[in-house]
Amino acid sequence: MKHRAQIRLLPDGRRLHLQDGPIDLIVEAFGESAEINKAYGACVARFEGVLDELCVELTLLRKACCVHDVWPNGTVARRMAAAVMPYATEYFITPMAAVAGAVAEEILAAMLGAAQLSRAYVNDGGDIALHLSAGEKFVVGMVDRPDQPSLFGTTTLSSSDPVRGIATSGWRGRSFSLGIADAVTVLADRAAASDAAATIIANAVDLPGHPAIVRVPACELAPDSDLGAHLVTQNVGLLSALEVDRALASGIATAKKLLRIGLIRSAALNLQGDTLVVGMQELQPVSPPAHERILLHA
Amino acid sequence: MPDDSIRCDACPVLCYIKPGRTGSCDRYGNHDGKLVRLDPHVVLDRAVERGDSVVPFLERSRDWDGTLVSHGETFVTAIGAGTTYPDYKPAPFIISSQVDGVDMVTVVTEGIFSYCGVKMKIDTDRHLGDECSTVRSQGEAVGHVTTSEYGSQMLSLGGVRHLTGGSRHEGTATCDALLQLSNGNAVELRIDDGAKVVVQAGKPPIVDGVQEERMRVGCGSATIGMFAKQWFGKVDDVVVVDDHITGVLSEHQAGKLLGIPETGIKLKGRRSTPGRYFQVADPGTSWGGTNIDDPLSILGKFNSKKAWRGLRLLMVSTTGEHYAYFELDEDLKPREKTLPSNLSLSVARIKENCEPALCTVLFMGGAGGSLRAGVTENPVRLTHSVRDALTRVTCGGAPVYVWPGGGITFMADVTRMPQNAFGYVPTPALVAPIEFTLKLSDYAELGGYMESVRPLDSVVSESEKRKRIAAHVENPWPLESRPQKKKK
Numbered sequence: 195m196k197h198r199a200q201i202r203l204l205p206d207g208r209r210l211h212l213q214d215g216p217i218d219l220i221v222e223a224f225g226e227s228a229e230i231n232k233a234y235g236a237c238v239a240r241f242e243g244v245l246d247e248l249c250v251e252l253t254l255l256r257k258a259c260c261v262h263d264v265w266p267n268g269t270v271a272r273r274m275a276a277a278v279m280p281y282a283t284e285y286f287i288t289p290m291a292a293v294a295g296a297v298a299e300e301i302l303a304a305m306l307g308a309a310q311l312s313r314a315y316v317n318d319g320g321d322i323a324l325h326l327s328a329g330e331k332f333v334v335g336m337v338d339r340p341d342q343p344s345l346f347g348t349t350t351l352s353s354s355d356p357v358r359g360i361a362t363s364g365w366r367g368r369s370f371s372l373g374i375a376d377a378v379t380v381l382a383d384r385a386a387a388s389d390a391a392a393t394i395i396a397n398a399v400d401l402p403g404h405p406a407i408v409r410v411p412a413c414e415l416a417p418d419s420d421l422g423a424h425l426v427t428q429n430v431g432l433l434s435a436l437e438v439d440r441a442l443a444s445g446i447a448t449a450k451k452l453l454r455i456g457l458i459r460s461a462a463l464n465l466q467g468d469t470l471v472v473g474m475q476e477l478q479p480v481s482p483p484a485h486e487r488i489l490l491h492a
Numbered sequence: 493m494p495d496d497s498i499r500c501d502a503c504p505v506l507c508y509i510k511p512g513r514t515g516s517c518d519r520y521g522n523h524d525g526k527l528v529r530l531d532p533h534v535v536l537d538r539a540v541e542r543g544d545s546v547v548p549f550l551e552r553s554r555d556w557d558g559t560l561v562s563h564g565e566t567f568v569t570a571i572g573a574g575t576t577y578p579d580y581k582p583a584p585f586i587i588s589s590q591v592d593g594v595d596m597v598t599v600v601t602e603g604i605f606s607y608c609g610v611k612m613k614i615d616t617d618r619h620l621g622d623e624c625s626t627v628r629s630q631g632e633a634v635g636h637v638t639t640s641e642y643g644s645q646m647l648s649l650g651g652v653r654h655l656t657g658g659s660r661h662e663g664t665a666t667c668d669a670l671l672q673l674s675n676g677n678a679v680e681l682r683i684d685d686g687a688k689v690v691v692q693a694g695k696p697p698i699v700d701g702v703q704e705e706r707m708r709v710g711c712g713s714a715t716i717g718m719f720a721k722q723w724f725g726k727v728d729d730v731v732v733v734d735d736h737i738t739g740v741l742s743e744h745q746a747g748k749l750l751g752i753p754e755t756g757i758k759l760k761g762r763r764s765t766p767g768r769y770f771q772v773a774d775p776g777t778s779w780g781g782t783n784i785d786d787p788l789s790i791l792g793k794f795n796s797k798k799a800w801r802g803l804r805l806l807m808v809s810t811t812g813e814h815y816a817y818f819e820l821d822e823d824l825k826p827r828e829k830t831l832p833s834n835l836s837l838s839v840a841r842i843k844e845n846c847e848p849a850l851c852t853v854l855f856m857g858g859a860g861g862s863l864r865a866g867v868t869e870n871p872v873r874l875t876h877s878v879r880d881a882l883t884r885v886t887c888g889g890a891p892v893y894v895w896p897g898g899g900i901t902f903m904a905d906v907t908r909m910p911q912n913a914f915g916y917v918p919t920p921a922l923v924a925p926i927e928f929t930l931k932l933s934d935y936a937e938l939g940g941y942m943e944s945v946r947p948l949d950s951v952v953s954e955s956e957k958r959k960r961i962a963a964h965v966e967n968p969w970p971l972e973s974r975p976q977k978k979k980k
Binding site: 214245246249252415416434435469 | 497502504507509510513515518664
């Protein structure tokens with residue numbers, strides 16, 4: 195669907211913006227100029243068609259994941275299924291939970307298959323697949339409230355770290371959440387894996403039955419949501435410090451479990467201004483100051 | 493499929509979209525049963541409300557032609573432009589490594605201000621609350637009522653005691669109120685034992701649900717002085733009702749000079765000087781900032797030795813918003829009559845001479861030691877340099893007033909700053925821009941970090957990025973920075 199997708203370079207002349215239906219990517223490759231050209235060419239070639247491929251199997255991908263399921267055919271769809279499979283027995287999750295990460299991963303793979311790049315990232319609405327060749331690093335900033343942008347933390351990822359995927363989930367985000375976290379950010383080895391894990395951990399940050407939390411069946415908001423009649427969070431009132439601690443503790447317990455079995459490398463959980471981190475000491479709260487804005491205390 | 497949903501066929505996902513909601517892309521929405529294209533990530537209701545960000549359903553797409561040179565045209569609308577950046581995605585991640593951190597050093601500083609607040613001037617004569625009363629937002633104490641100024645009520649909001657000296661909720665509510673006000677958004681404030689007022693920089697205040705239209709032309713006494721000649725011969729006495737000083741034409745110096753005879757009128761309240769009365773009623777949100785609805789309630793009996801049947805009396809408030817016209821009957825009781833047309837002109841003129849009532853928000857903050865240390869190795873020299881006018885301080889590019897005395901404590905009009913100039917950190921504290929502009933040679937002299945100074949060229953692409961972070965999709969701020977000036 196060449197004429198549906200919008201593909202263009204951003205005005206900085208370096209980053210590529212690709213959009214097709216709900217898929218919205220910012221891509222940047224680093225390296226020799228000829229290699230970047232090759233990579234962007236491959237990126238565009240792979241991008242066109244990704245949405246159509248996914249939609250062919252959309253019914254299957256929207257169903258709750260079960261170990262006995264038939265595997266989907268598409269490569270992106272398979273990345274999705276593989277990412278959510280580890281959770282299938284214990285949690286409610288559908289392959290759609292990993293769609294953004296899986297697309298990012300697929301596009302990055304296409305670029306790396308075509309070109310030699312020192313670094314690259316594919317950012318699919320905040321779910322990011324990274325490439326780092328030896329000695330390279332990325333600096334990543336975190337924002338808890340997209341409507342009031344300010345960094346709450348920052349992290350540096352080096353080529354020696356195993357992390358190549360970053361994802362964030364929370365009720366304020368684009369997808370529905372069963373939990374109340376403003377943002378759960380997960381670092382994992384792959385983008386699709388981080389996407390699925392962020393969903394699971396964000397769902398676990400919760401205060402079941404709390405009167406200040408407004409929950410609505412997903413299907414009432416979006417009739418064809420993969421979450422069906424599951425209650426999704428629409429608003430969270432101001433919580434006491436104790437309640438914030440309790441909700442975060444529940445998320446932390448889940449995050450630690452995933453960490454132990456190697457599904458994630460690190461996670462930062464943010465709820466109403468409080469941030470807790472598990473895993474590698476990579477995700478740092480905002481002091482020392484975020485790299486790109488020089489924040490000095492008055 | 494529910495009846496009220498529509499099916500979007502913009503892409504193969506084929507979402508069913510409920511009224512007022514968007515599809516999975518956030519780009520297409522169901523507005524009153526019609527499929528409309530929205531700028532991504534803008535909530536439908538707001539976009540439609542604003543009327544400017546709904547764009548035609550089919551937009552010709554522009555394919556990338558494979559070159560690495562950017563297109564000249566690119567962004568169509570400001571709102572649409574912003575949304576294509578990851579910074580804006582509800583998913584809270586920014587890849588900041590575009591330049592890998594190293595060349596992002598800039599001379600412009602954003603300070604975290606724990607010692608900061610908002611000084612607010614609300615143009616109204618209505619009684620908002622007693623001096624020192626607590627001002628609340630989201631139920632938490634965020635400031636207090638301070639002095640009344642001419643035609644205005646001042647509030648002091650924020651400050652370190654509310655931000656970090658109270659409960660967590662108090663700090664959060666204060667930070668949020670300051671952030672909203674500083675970014676030009678409306679905030680509802682409740683004053684203990686007083687009014688509920690909606691305030692927004694550069695907009696009229698809304699007191700207990702009623703939008704304030706204009707400031708008073710002057711106090712009651714001043715109004716008598718200003719209009720005495722215009723009333724002379726058309727009416728026998730005028731009372732200008734004002735919570736501060738109520739004026740009476742026949743007793744006032746201005747009336748005496750015109751030879752206006754005594755009328756035997758009797759005012760309640762405390763007489764200050766002839767024709768000027770304090771405290772004729774209690775403060776309130778009605779006539780001239782008092783609590784009265786019936787103007788006659790501030791009058792005693794007319795002196796039968798001086799008053800006469802048919803005596804004509806105008807009672808009017810300091811904004812001309814309230815007025816009534818009376819004539820005395822045979823028992824010397826005031827009877828309300830229709831306002832004669834030659835008097836309605838003077839009432840209209842009072843209104844005409846009132847300026848539009850506005851809320852003004854001045855951000856006030858103090859650049860303390862560590863912020864100054866971020867600028868120079870020798871922080872006190874920066875203070876001296878500011879004092880000596882070698883260094884100009886601006887706040888988001890807006891001029892500031894730097895308080896005399898120690899430190900760098902400044903005030904700035906938030907309407908003169910770019911949209912969404914302020915952020916916050918969960919401390920809670922406000923993040924505000926502050927720039928110190930000075931000659932490079934002066935900078936070296938006061939111990940500046942010379943090795944960190946970069947030519948402007950090298951930060952241009954980043955400064956563009958900063959702008960994107962700063963813009964606020966929800967900000968109802970008008971494009972021009974000082975809208976109120978145009979109205980005059």
